[in-house]
Amino acid sequence: MNKKTMAAILAIFAMLISISAALVQGSNTVRITFNVKDVSPDGLEIVSPAHSEFSNMKSKLLNKKQNAFREDTPPAAVFIKNKSKKDVVAYVLKWEVTRLDGRVETIVNSYSRPDILMGKKTYKDENLSTTFVLRSNKARFFSLSESSAQGRELGLSSEADDDSGSPASTAPARGIGTSADIENDSLAEVKSITVSIDGAFFDDGTFVGENSTKYFERMKAEINAKYDLLQDIKNRLENGEQPGDVMEHLLDVSSTLKAPNSLTGPDEPADVYNFFKKMYLNEVLQRRAIAGNDALLLNRLLPQNFDTWPNLHKRKSESTED
Amino acid sequence: MNKAKAKERLEILTNIAVLLVAVAILAVLALNYIGGQKPVPRIVEGLQQGQQFPTISGVAYTGAASTLLIAMSTKCAYCTQSIPFYNQLADMKINGKTSLRAIAIFPNSDDEVQRYAQQHQLKTEHKSSIDFEQLKLTATPTMVLVDQNGRVVNFWVGALKPDAQQQFLNSLEPQLPDS
Numbered sequence: 001m002n003k004k005t006m007a008a009i010l011a012i013f014a015m016l017i018s019i020s021a022a023l024v025q026g027s028n029t030v031r032i033t034f035n036v037k038d039v040s041p042d043g044l045e046i047v048s049p050a051h052s053e054f055s056n057m058k059s060k061l062l063n064k065k066q067n068a069f070r071e072d073t074p075p076a077a078v079f080i081k082n083k084s085k086k087d088v089v090a091y092v093l094k095w096e097v098t099r100l101d102g103r104v105e106t107i108v109n110s111y112s113r114p115d116i117l118m119g120k121k122t123y124k125d126e127n128l129s130t131t132f133v134l135r136s137n138k139a140r141f142f143s144l145s146e147s148s149a150q151g152r153e154l155g156l157s158s159e160a161d162d163d164s165g166s167p168a169s170t171a172p173a174r175g176i177g178t179s180a181d182i183e184n185d186s187l188a189e190v191k192s193i194t195v196s197i198d199g200a201f202f203d204d205g206t207f208v209g210e211n212s213t214k215y216f217e218r219m220k221a222e223i224n225a226k227y228d229l230l231q232d233i234k235n236r237l238e239n240g241e242q243p244g245d246v247m248e249h250l251l252d253v254s255s256t257l258k259a260p261n262s263l264t265g266p267d268e269p270a271d272v273y274n275f276f277k278k279m280y281l282n283e284v285l286q287r288r289a290i291a292g293n294d295a296l297l298l299n300r301l302l303p304q305n306f307d308t309w310p311n312l313h314k315r316k317s318e319s320t321e322d
Numbered sequence: 323m324n325k326a327k328a329k330e331r332l333e334i335l336t337n338i339a340v341l342l343v344a345v346a347i348l349a350v351l352a353l354n355y356i357g358g359q360k361p362v363p364r365i366v367e368g369l370q371q372g373q374q375f376p377t378i379s380g381v382a383y384t385g386a387a388s389t390l391l392i393a394m395s396t397k398c399a400y401c402t403q404s405i406p407f408y409n410q411l412a413d414m415k416i417n418g419k420t421s422l423r424a425i426a427i428f429p430n431s432d433d434e435v436q437r438y439a440q441q442h443q444l445k446t447e448h449k450s451s452i453d454f455e456q457l458k459l460t461a462t463p464t465m466v467l468v469d470q471n472g473r474v475v476n477f478w479v480g481a482l483k484p485d486a487q488q489q490f491l492n493s494l495e496p497q498l499p500d501s
Contacts, residue, residue: 006337010344033368033460035479040372050367075363096479098461102400104480192368192460194479210476212489 030190032075037196042208042315043084044197047139049075061141061154076144076193080134081156084202088134089116089123091200092215095144098192107144108198108213108265111151116203117223119308129153134200144193205310217269220312225276227309229284234302243294247285254281368458369477375468376457378427380449383472386423392446393454393464396430396438400481401463405442407487412445420494427452 038046047053057079076095082088090112097105111132116123128135132151139154199215201207207216229250236246259274260267267275284301291297303309375383375391383389392408394401411424426448428435435450454460465482467475482490 006341010341014348029362029364031364031366031460033366033458035368035370035477037371037476048367049365075365098479102398102461102480190363192479194368194477196371212486 032190033192034075035192035194036078037194037210038080039197039200039208042200043082044088044134044200044208045081045083046195046197047079047081048195049077054079057139057141057154061149061152075190076195077142078195079139079141079154080197081139082134082136083156085136086202086204086206087124087128087136088200089113089203090219091134092198092209092213093142094194094196094198094213096194096196097144097190098194099189100191101189109142110215112201112219114219114222114226117201117205117219117310117312118226119303119306119310121308201312203310205312207312207314211314213266214269216312216314218267218272221269221273222276223309223312225273226280227306229277229280230302231306233298237298237302243298246298247288247294250281250284254278254285257281366458368460369464369466369474369479371474371476373474375466375472375474377472378449378452378457381425383468384470387421387470388423388475389468389470390422390424391466391468392424392426393452393457393459393462393466394426394428395462396428396434398462402442404463404481405444407482409443409445410487410491412447414491414494416445422494423447425449427457429454 034048034050036046036048038044047057049055076097080093090110092108092110095107095109097107099105113120113123113131113133116133123133132140134140135153137156139156141149141152141154143150197209198213199207199209199211199219201219207219209215211217233246233250236249237243241249257274257278259278260271263272263275284297287297288294377383378391381389381391390411408424408426411420411422414420415422415424424446426439426444426446428438428448428450429452430438430450432450435448438444439448457466459466461479463481464477464479466477469475478486478490
Protein backbone atom coordinates (compact mmCIF):
# COMPACT_ATOMS: atom_id res chain seq x y z
CA MET A 1 0.00 0.00 0.00
CA ASN A 2 1.78 3.09 -1.19
CA LYS A 3 1.20 6.64 -0.08
CA LYS A 4 -1.06 7.47 -3.04
CA THR A 5 -3.39 4.60 -2.23
CA MET A 6 -3.41 5.63 1.38
CA ALA A 7 -4.30 9.22 0.49
CA ALA A 8 -7.06 8.06 -1.83
CA ILE A 9 -8.61 5.86 0.85
CA LEU A 10 -8.50 8.70 3.37
CA ALA A 11 -10.05 11.08 0.85
CA ILE A 12 -12.89 8.62 0.20
CA PHE A 13 -13.48 8.26 3.94
CA ALA A 14 -13.52 12.02 4.42
CA MET A 15 -15.97 12.39 1.54
CA LEU A 16 -18.26 9.73 2.97
CA ILE A 17 -18.21 11.39 6.36
CA SER A 18 -18.99 14.80 4.79
CA ILE A 19 -21.90 13.35 2.82
CA SER A 20 -23.24 11.64 5.94
CA ALA A 21 -22.94 14.89 7.91
CA ALA A 22 -24.76 16.80 5.17
CA LEU A 23 -27.51 14.18 5.12
CA VAL A 24 -27.79 14.29 8.90
CA GLN A 25 -28.06 18.08 8.77
CA GLY A 26 -30.69 17.84 6.03
CA SER A 27 -32.76 15.39 8.02
CA ASN A 28 -32.43 17.65 11.08
CA THR A 29 -33.98 20.61 9.30
CA VAL A 30 -37.58 21.10 10.33
CA ARG A 31 -39.91 23.12 8.18
CA ILE A 32 -42.13 25.34 10.30
CA THR A 33 -44.83 27.42 8.69
CA PHE A 34 -45.45 30.77 10.35
CA ASN A 35 -49.00 32.10 10.08
CA VAL A 36 -49.81 35.65 11.10
CA LYS A 37 -53.00 37.38 12.20
CA ASP A 38 -52.42 41.02 12.92
CA VAL A 39 -54.50 44.16 12.83
CA SER A 40 -52.55 45.98 10.16
CA PRO A 41 -55.49 48.20 9.11
CA ASP A 42 -55.19 49.68 12.62
CA GLY A 43 -51.42 50.03 12.36
CA LEU A 44 -50.39 46.97 14.37
CA GLU A 45 -48.27 44.60 12.31
CA ILE A 46 -46.55 41.35 13.12
CA VAL A 47 -43.16 40.70 11.54
CA SER A 48 -42.44 36.98 11.69
CA PRO A 49 -39.10 35.22 11.04
CA ALA A 50 -40.51 34.33 7.61
CA HIS A 51 -40.33 38.00 6.61
CA SER A 52 -37.09 39.40 5.27
CA GLU A 53 -37.64 42.43 7.49
CA PHE A 54 -37.28 40.24 10.58
CA SER A 55 -33.56 39.67 10.13
CA ASN A 56 -33.00 43.40 9.53
CA MET A 57 -34.83 44.23 12.73
CA LYS A 58 -32.96 41.52 14.58
CA SER A 59 -29.66 42.91 13.33
CA LYS A 60 -30.68 46.36 14.47
CA LEU A 61 -31.50 45.01 17.91
CA LEU A 62 -28.22 43.06 17.97
CA ASN A 63 -26.18 46.12 17.14
CA LYS A 64 -27.98 48.00 19.83
CA LYS A 65 -27.29 45.60 22.63
CA GLN A 66 -24.59 43.15 21.67
CA ASN A 67 -24.94 40.66 24.45
CA ALA A 68 -28.62 40.99 25.09
CA PHE A 69 -29.93 39.11 22.11
CA ARG A 70 -28.81 35.61 21.39
CA GLU A 71 -27.85 34.80 17.86
CA ASP A 72 -29.92 31.64 17.86
CA THR A 73 -33.22 33.47 17.93
CA PRO A 74 -35.94 30.99 18.81
CA PRO A 75 -38.26 30.17 15.93
CA ALA A 76 -41.35 31.24 17.83
CA ALA A 77 -40.46 34.91 17.86
CA VAL A 78 -41.90 38.01 16.28
CA PHE A 79 -41.61 41.76 16.22
CA ILE A 80 -44.78 43.78 16.68
CA LYS A 81 -44.80 47.12 14.98
CA ASN A 82 -47.05 49.94 16.06
CA LYS A 83 -47.37 52.13 12.99
CA SER A 84 -50.39 53.97 14.40
CA LYS A 85 -50.27 57.42 15.97
CA LYS A 86 -51.44 56.13 19.35
CA ASP A 87 -49.72 54.06 22.03
CA VAL A 88 -51.02 50.58 22.74
CA VAL A 89 -51.28 50.16 26.50
CA ALA A 90 -52.84 46.71 26.84
CA TYR A 91 -52.74 43.82 24.43
CA VAL A 92 -52.84 40.07 24.14
CA LEU A 93 -50.73 37.80 21.97
CA LYS A 94 -52.05 34.37 21.10
CA TRP A 95 -49.65 31.65 19.96
CA GLU A 96 -51.05 28.47 18.46
CA VAL A 97 -48.51 25.71 17.97
CA THR A 98 -49.66 22.91 15.68
CA ARG A 99 -47.91 19.59 16.19
CA LEU A 100 -47.30 16.99 13.51
CA ASP A 101 -50.15 14.89 14.85
CA GLY A 102 -52.56 17.81 14.39
CA ARG A 103 -52.80 18.82 18.05
CA VAL A 104 -52.90 22.55 18.61
CA GLU A 105 -51.47 24.07 21.79
CA THR A 106 -52.59 27.57 22.58
CA ILE A 107 -50.51 29.94 24.66
CA VAL A 108 -51.93 33.34 25.49
CA ASN A 109 -49.87 36.16 26.94
CA SER A 110 -51.26 39.54 27.87
CA TYR A 111 -49.42 42.75 28.67
CA SER A 112 -51.28 45.64 30.25
CA ARG A 113 -51.04 48.99 31.98
CA PRO A 114 -54.48 49.29 33.58
CA ASP A 115 -53.43 52.52 35.31
CA ILE A 116 -53.27 54.22 31.92
CA LEU A 117 -56.75 52.95 31.13
CA MET A 118 -57.75 54.47 34.48
CA GLY A 119 -56.82 57.92 33.31
CA LYS A 120 -53.12 58.19 34.17
CA LYS A 121 -52.04 60.91 31.79
CA THR A 122 -48.48 61.30 33.04
CA TYR A 123 -47.39 57.90 31.82
CA LYS A 124 -45.62 59.45 28.84
CA ASP A 125 -43.10 60.97 31.26
CA GLU A 126 -41.96 57.50 32.29
CA ASN A 127 -39.17 55.55 30.62
CA LEU A 128 -41.60 53.57 28.53
CA SER A 129 -38.91 51.57 26.79
CA THR A 130 -38.63 49.51 29.97
CA THR A 131 -42.34 48.71 29.98
CA PHE A 132 -44.41 46.66 27.58
CA VAL A 133 -46.28 49.68 26.21
CA LEU A 134 -46.27 49.50 22.41
CA ARG A 135 -45.38 53.07 21.64
CA SER A 136 -46.37 54.75 18.45
CA ASN A 137 -43.78 54.26 15.70
CA LYS A 138 -41.91 51.61 17.69
CA ALA A 139 -41.62 47.84 17.56
CA ARG A 140 -41.11 45.25 20.26
CA PHE A 141 -39.65 41.76 20.20
CA PHE A 142 -41.65 38.86 21.60
CA SER A 143 -40.78 35.21 21.91
CA LEU A 144 -42.59 32.16 23.12
CA SER A 145 -39.36 30.94 24.67
CA GLU A 146 -37.36 32.49 27.43
CA SER A 147 -35.37 35.27 25.84
CA SER A 148 -33.29 38.06 27.23
CA ALA A 149 -34.64 40.22 24.44
CA GLN A 150 -38.26 39.65 25.47
CA GLY A 151 -40.22 42.85 25.03
CA ARG A 152 -37.18 44.82 23.88
CA GLU A 153 -38.10 47.98 22.01
CA LEU A 154 -36.90 49.12 18.63
CA GLY A 155 -37.54 52.33 16.74
CA LEU A 156 -39.20 52.09 13.36
CA SER A 157 -37.50 55.12 11.93
CA SER A 158 -33.76 55.73 11.64
CA GLU A 159 -33.85 57.79 14.83
CA ALA A 160 -31.63 56.72 17.70
CA ASP A 161 -33.39 54.46 20.15
CA ASP A 162 -33.44 54.94 23.84
CA ASP A 163 -31.33 52.50 25.70
CA SER A 164 -33.92 49.97 26.62
CA GLY A 165 -33.45 47.34 29.23
CA SER A 166 -35.54 44.24 29.14
CA PRO A 167 -38.96 45.14 30.47
CA ALA A 168 -39.46 41.64 31.80
CA SER A 169 -37.87 42.54 35.11
CA THR A 170 -40.16 45.49 35.74
CA ALA A 171 -43.42 44.43 34.19
CA PRO A 172 -43.85 40.69 33.91
CA ALA A 173 -46.16 39.40 31.25
CA ARG A 174 -49.46 38.18 32.51
CA GLY A 175 -50.34 34.90 30.96
CA ILE A 176 -53.99 34.06 30.58
CA GLY A 177 -53.45 30.61 29.22
CA THR A 178 -51.13 27.70 29.59
CA SER A 179 -47.47 28.50 29.47
CA ALA A 180 -45.01 26.50 27.47
CA ASP A 181 -41.45 26.79 26.42
CA ILE A 182 -41.22 25.72 22.84
CA GLU A 183 -37.45 25.42 23.07
CA ASN A 184 -37.84 22.64 25.58
CA ASP A 185 -40.25 20.81 23.37
CA SER A 186 -39.21 18.75 20.46
CA LEU A 187 -39.00 21.26 17.65
CA ALA A 188 -39.18 18.44 15.15
CA GLU A 189 -42.80 17.90 16.17
CA VAL A 190 -43.93 21.42 15.31
CA LYS A 191 -45.66 21.83 11.99
CA SER A 192 -46.83 25.41 12.16
CA ILE A 193 -47.02 28.38 14.46
CA THR A 194 -49.81 30.93 14.29
CA VAL A 195 -49.38 34.17 16.15
CA SER A 196 -52.13 36.72 16.47
CA ILE A 197 -52.77 40.03 18.15
CA ASP A 198 -56.05 38.89 19.59
CA GLY A 199 -56.81 42.21 21.19
CA ALA A 200 -55.24 45.59 21.81
CA PHE A 201 -56.28 48.75 23.64
CA PHE A 202 -54.97 52.08 22.43
CA ASP A 203 -54.36 54.76 25.05
CA ASP A 204 -57.69 56.42 24.19
CA GLY A 205 -59.57 53.22 25.10
CA THR A 206 -60.23 52.02 21.55
CA PHE A 207 -60.06 48.25 21.24
CA VAL A 208 -59.11 46.33 18.11
CA GLY A 209 -58.67 42.64 17.40
CA GLU A 210 -60.58 39.40 17.02
CA ASN A 211 -61.13 39.09 20.79
CA SER A 212 -61.42 35.30 20.76
CA THR A 213 -59.91 35.33 24.26
CA LYS A 214 -62.55 37.79 25.59
CA TYR A 215 -59.71 40.14 26.42
CA PHE A 216 -61.91 43.20 25.91
CA GLU A 217 -64.46 41.98 28.48
CA ARG A 218 -61.76 40.95 30.96
CA MET A 219 -59.91 44.22 30.75
CA LYS A 220 -63.13 46.17 30.98
CA ALA A 221 -64.11 44.13 34.06
CA GLU A 222 -60.79 45.00 35.70
CA ILE A 223 -61.19 48.71 35.02
CA ASN A 224 -64.87 48.72 35.97
CA ALA A 225 -64.09 47.07 39.30
CA LYS A 226 -62.03 50.08 40.35
CA TYR A 227 -64.32 52.60 38.67
CA ASP A 228 -67.40 51.22 40.46
CA LEU A 229 -65.60 51.16 43.79
CA LEU A 230 -64.43 54.76 43.51
CA GLN A 231 -67.79 55.92 42.18
CA ASP A 232 -69.50 54.25 45.15
CA ILE A 233 -67.18 56.04 47.58
CA LYS A 234 -67.73 59.35 45.79
CA ASN A 235 -71.52 59.00 45.81
CA ARG A 236 -71.61 58.11 49.48
CA LEU A 237 -69.46 61.07 50.46
CA GLU A 238 -71.53 63.41 48.30
CA ASN A 239 -74.68 62.08 49.98
CA GLY A 240 -73.28 63.14 53.33
CA GLU A 241 -72.05 59.84 54.70
CA GLN A 242 -69.19 60.16 57.16
CA PRO A 243 -65.81 58.80 55.96
CA GLY A 244 -65.78 56.34 58.84
CA ASP A 245 -69.18 54.99 57.79
CA VAL A 246 -68.03 54.70 54.18
CA MET A 247 -65.05 52.68 55.36
CA GLU A 248 -67.28 50.41 57.41
CA HIS A 249 -69.43 49.90 54.32
CA LEU A 250 -66.33 48.93 52.32
CA LEU A 251 -65.38 46.49 55.05
CA ASP A 252 -68.84 44.91 54.81
CA VAL A 253 -68.61 44.65 51.04
CA SER A 254 -65.17 43.08 51.26
CA SER A 255 -66.25 40.47 53.75
CA THR A 256 -69.32 39.43 51.76
CA LEU A 257 -67.92 39.64 48.24
CA LYS A 258 -67.33 36.22 46.74
CA ALA A 259 -64.26 36.39 44.56
CA PRO A 260 -61.73 33.87 43.29
CA ASN A 261 -58.43 33.83 45.18
CA SER A 262 -56.46 34.02 41.96
CA LEU A 263 -56.98 34.36 38.26
CA THR A 264 -56.01 31.24 36.39
CA GLY A 265 -56.25 32.41 32.82
CA PRO A 266 -59.41 32.02 30.82
CA ASP A 267 -61.57 33.41 33.64
CA GLU A 268 -65.06 34.71 33.13
CA PRO A 269 -65.29 38.53 33.14
CA ALA A 270 -67.53 38.38 36.24
CA ASP A 271 -64.79 36.55 38.13
CA VAL A 272 -62.22 39.06 36.92
CA TYR A 273 -64.47 41.89 38.14
CA ASN A 274 -64.94 40.35 41.59
CA PHE A 275 -61.27 39.46 41.91
CA PHE A 276 -60.14 43.01 41.22
CA LYS A 277 -62.92 44.58 43.27
CA LYS A 278 -61.85 42.54 46.27
CA MET A 279 -58.21 43.37 45.59
CA TYR A 280 -58.89 47.12 45.43
CA LEU A 281 -61.10 46.94 48.53
CA ASN A 282 -58.35 45.18 50.43
CA GLU A 283 -55.83 47.78 49.27
CA VAL A 284 -58.05 50.56 50.62
CA LEU A 285 -58.57 48.77 53.91
CA GLN A 286 -54.86 48.08 54.31
CA ARG A 287 -54.06 51.72 53.66
CA ARG A 288 -56.67 52.67 56.26
CA ALA A 289 -54.75 50.78 58.88
CA ILE A 290 -51.64 52.80 58.07
CA ALA A 291 -53.20 56.20 57.33
CA GLY A 292 -55.42 56.40 60.39
CA ASN A 293 -57.42 59.25 58.87
CA ASP A 294 -60.41 58.06 56.83
CA ALA A 295 -61.35 61.45 55.37
CA LEU A 296 -57.84 62.15 54.10
CA LEU A 297 -57.44 58.64 52.68
CA LEU A 298 -60.74 58.70 50.80
CA ASN A 299 -60.02 62.12 49.36
CA ARG A 300 -56.66 60.92 48.11
CA LEU A 301 -58.22 57.86 46.54
CA LEU A 302 -60.79 59.69 44.52
CA PRO A 303 -59.68 60.97 41.15
CA GLN A 304 -60.16 64.66 40.41
CA ASN A 305 -62.26 63.83 37.44
CA PHE A 306 -63.59 60.54 36.12
CA ASP A 307 -63.83 62.11 32.67
CA THR A 308 -60.10 61.54 32.16
CA TRP A 309 -60.72 57.79 32.18
CA PRO A 310 -60.72 56.57 28.59
CA ASN A 311 -63.99 55.12 27.35
CA LEU A 312 -63.20 51.48 26.61
CA HIS A 313 -64.90 50.67 23.34
CA LYS A 314 -64.47 48.42 20.35
CA ARG A 315 -63.50 50.12 17.11
CA LYS A 316 -66.55 51.45 15.30
CA SER A 317 -66.32 49.12 12.32
CA GLU A 318 -66.85 46.17 14.64
CA SER A 319 -70.34 44.80 14.43
CA THR A 320 -70.75 44.74 18.19
CA GLU A 321 -70.04 48.21 19.50
CA ASP A 322 -69.72 48.39 23.27
CA MET B 323 15.52 -10.51 1.11
CA ASN B 324 13.95 -11.23 4.50
CA LYS B 325 14.83 -7.77 5.63
CA ALA B 326 13.09 -6.25 2.61
CA LYS B 327 9.99 -8.41 3.19
CA ALA B 328 9.87 -7.50 6.85
CA LYS B 329 10.16 -3.83 5.96
CA GLU B 330 7.26 -4.18 3.51
CA ARG B 331 5.11 -5.94 6.12
CA LEU B 332 5.93 -3.32 8.68
CA GLU B 333 4.94 -0.64 6.20
CA ILE B 334 1.60 -2.35 5.52
CA LEU B 335 0.90 -2.77 9.22
CA THR B 336 1.76 0.87 9.87
CA ASN B 337 -0.55 1.98 7.08
CA ILE B 338 -3.40 -0.16 8.40
CA ALA B 339 -2.87 1.22 11.88
CA VAL B 340 -2.94 4.79 10.56
CA LEU B 341 -6.09 3.99 8.63
CA LEU B 342 -7.81 2.48 11.68
CA VAL B 343 -6.90 5.46 13.82
CA ALA B 344 -8.21 7.84 11.15
CA VAL B 345 -11.49 5.90 10.87
CA ALA B 346 -11.85 5.82 14.64
CA ILE B 347 -11.30 9.58 14.91
CA LEU B 348 -13.77 10.28 12.11
CA ALA B 349 -16.33 7.92 13.64
CA VAL B 350 -16.07 9.68 17.00
CA LEU B 351 -16.41 13.06 15.32
CA ALA B 352 -19.43 11.88 13.31
CA LEU B 353 -21.12 10.41 16.39
CA ASN B 354 -20.56 13.63 18.31
CA TYR B 355 -21.94 15.61 15.40
CA ILE B 356 -25.07 13.48 15.14
CA GLY B 357 -25.63 13.28 18.88
CA GLY B 358 -25.22 16.99 19.53
CA GLN B 359 -27.19 18.17 16.54
CA LYS B 360 -30.35 20.11 17.34
CA PRO B 361 -33.10 20.37 14.75
CA VAL B 362 -32.57 23.42 12.60
CA PRO B 363 -35.86 25.24 11.97
CA ARG B 364 -36.53 26.45 8.47
CA ILE B 365 -39.24 29.05 8.81
CA VAL B 366 -41.51 29.49 5.83
CA GLU B 367 -44.22 32.06 5.36
CA GLY B 368 -47.72 30.77 5.90
CA LEU B 369 -51.12 32.34 5.89
CA GLN B 370 -51.44 36.02 6.62
CA GLN B 371 -54.61 37.91 7.38
CA GLY B 372 -55.36 40.53 4.75
CA GLN B 373 -53.21 38.92 2.07
CA GLN B 374 -54.49 37.76 -1.28
CA PHE B 375 -55.27 34.04 -1.28
CA PRO B 376 -54.18 32.13 -4.39
CA THR B 377 -56.91 31.14 -6.79
CA ILE B 378 -58.13 27.57 -6.85
CA SER B 379 -59.30 26.02 -10.06
CA GLY B 380 -63.08 25.87 -10.14
CA VAL B 381 -63.57 28.24 -7.20
CA ALA B 382 -64.65 31.80 -7.94
CA TYR B 383 -64.40 33.92 -4.80
CA THR B 384 -66.71 36.46 -6.40
CA GLY B 385 -69.49 33.87 -6.40
CA ALA B 386 -70.31 34.48 -2.73
CA ALA B 387 -69.94 37.27 -0.18
CA SER B 388 -67.39 35.08 1.54
CA THR B 389 -65.97 31.64 0.94
CA LEU B 390 -64.77 29.26 3.61
CA LEU B 391 -62.10 26.93 2.33
CA ILE B 392 -61.68 23.89 4.53
CA ALA B 393 -58.36 22.17 3.97
CA MET B 394 -58.88 18.50 4.76
CA SER B 395 -57.21 15.18 4.15
CA THR B 396 -58.72 11.73 3.91
CA LYS B 397 -56.08 10.55 6.40
CA CYS B 398 -56.74 13.24 8.99
CA ALA B 399 -58.65 12.10 12.07
CA TYR B 400 -59.35 15.66 13.30
CA CYS B 401 -60.93 16.43 9.88
CA THR B 402 -63.26 13.45 10.18
CA GLN B 403 -64.16 14.45 13.74
CA SER B 404 -65.07 17.94 12.50
CA ILE B 405 -67.38 16.79 9.69
CA PRO B 406 -70.61 17.32 11.72
CA PHE B 407 -69.58 20.99 12.12
CA TYR B 408 -68.76 21.36 8.42
CA ASN B 409 -72.11 19.74 7.60
CA GLN B 410 -73.84 22.29 9.83
CA LEU B 411 -72.28 25.03 7.70
CA ALA B 412 -73.47 23.30 4.54
CA ASP B 413 -76.98 22.96 5.98
CA MET B 414 -77.07 26.64 6.90
CA LYS B 415 -76.20 27.55 3.32
CA ILE B 416 -78.80 25.14 1.91
CA ASN B 417 -81.47 26.50 4.25
CA GLY B 418 -80.60 30.09 3.36
CA LYS B 419 -79.39 30.91 6.88
CA THR B 420 -76.02 32.09 5.64
CA SER B 421 -74.47 33.29 2.43
CA LEU B 422 -71.16 31.67 3.38
CA ARG B 423 -70.00 29.13 0.82
CA ALA B 424 -68.07 26.29 2.45
CA ILE B 425 -65.79 24.25 0.22
CA ALA B 426 -63.70 21.33 1.44
CA ILE B 427 -60.42 21.02 -0.41
CA PHE B 428 -58.29 17.90 -0.41
CA PRO B 429 -54.77 17.08 -1.64
CA ASN B 430 -55.97 13.53 -2.32
CA SER B 431 -57.09 12.07 -5.61
CA ASP B 432 -60.66 12.46 -6.82
CA ASP B 433 -61.54 8.78 -6.26
CA GLU B 434 -60.19 8.88 -2.75
CA VAL B 435 -62.10 12.05 -1.92
CA GLN B 436 -65.36 10.75 -3.36
CA ARG B 437 -65.06 7.58 -1.31
CA TYR B 438 -64.22 9.58 1.82
CA ALA B 439 -67.09 12.02 1.31
CA GLN B 440 -69.54 9.20 0.80
CA GLN B 441 -68.27 7.18 3.73
CA HIS B 442 -68.39 10.12 6.15
CA GLN B 443 -71.41 11.83 4.57
CA LEU B 444 -69.61 15.09 3.97
CA LYS B 445 -72.21 17.57 2.71
CA THR B 446 -70.01 20.51 1.73
CA GLU B 447 -68.78 21.06 -1.80
CA HIS B 448 -65.41 19.39 -2.21
CA LYS B 449 -62.44 19.69 -4.53
CA SER B 450 -59.66 17.14 -4.93
CA SER B 451 -55.99 17.14 -5.99
CA ILE B 452 -55.32 20.59 -4.55
CA ASP B 453 -51.70 21.62 -4.09
CA PHE B 454 -51.66 22.70 -0.42
CA GLU B 455 -48.07 23.93 -0.56
CA GLN B 456 -48.98 26.47 -3.21
CA LEU B 457 -51.79 27.67 -0.90
CA LYS B 458 -49.37 27.86 2.07
CA LEU B 459 -51.42 25.27 3.93
CA THR B 460 -49.48 22.86 6.10
CA ALA B 461 -51.90 21.47 8.63
CA THR B 462 -55.29 19.83 8.33
CA PRO B 463 -57.91 20.80 9.08
CA THR B 464 -57.39 24.48 8.36
CA MET B 465 -60.26 26.85 7.59
CA VAL B 466 -59.56 29.95 5.54
CA LEU B 467 -62.23 32.62 5.22
CA VAL B 468 -61.81 34.54 1.99
CA ASP B 469 -63.81 37.59 0.92
CA GLN B 470 -65.15 38.14 -2.59
CA ASN B 471 -61.93 39.89 -3.57
CA GLY B 472 -59.92 36.83 -2.60
CA ARG B 473 -58.43 38.40 0.54
CA VAL B 474 -57.89 36.31 3.66
CA VAL B 475 -60.33 37.64 6.25
CA ASN B 476 -59.48 35.07 8.90
CA PHE B 477 -58.15 31.55 9.28
CA TRP B 478 -58.12 28.78 11.85
CA VAL B 479 -55.43 26.12 11.97
CA GLY B 480 -56.48 22.85 13.56
CA ALA B 481 -59.87 21.52 14.53
CA LEU B 482 -62.10 24.03 16.28
CA LYS B 483 -63.18 23.18 19.80
CA PRO B 484 -66.96 22.99 20.37
CA ASP B 485 -67.17 26.49 21.92
CA ALA B 486 -65.17 27.97 19.04
CA GLN B 487 -67.43 26.15 16.56
CA GLN B 488 -70.47 27.71 18.24
CA GLN B 489 -68.79 31.12 18.24
CA PHE B 490 -68.14 30.71 14.52
CA LEU B 491 -71.73 29.69 13.80
CA ASN B 492 -73.00 32.68 15.81
CA SER B 493 -70.76 35.02 13.87
CA LEU B 494 -72.25 34.08 10.53
CA GLU B 495 -74.34 36.87 9.15
CA PRO B 496 -78.00 36.21 9.83
CA GLN B 497 -80.30 35.85 6.88
CA LEU B 498 -83.19 38.28 6.85
CA PRO B 499 -86.47 36.60 7.80
CA ASP B 500 -88.84 35.84 4.95
CA SER B 501 -91.44 38.55 4.53
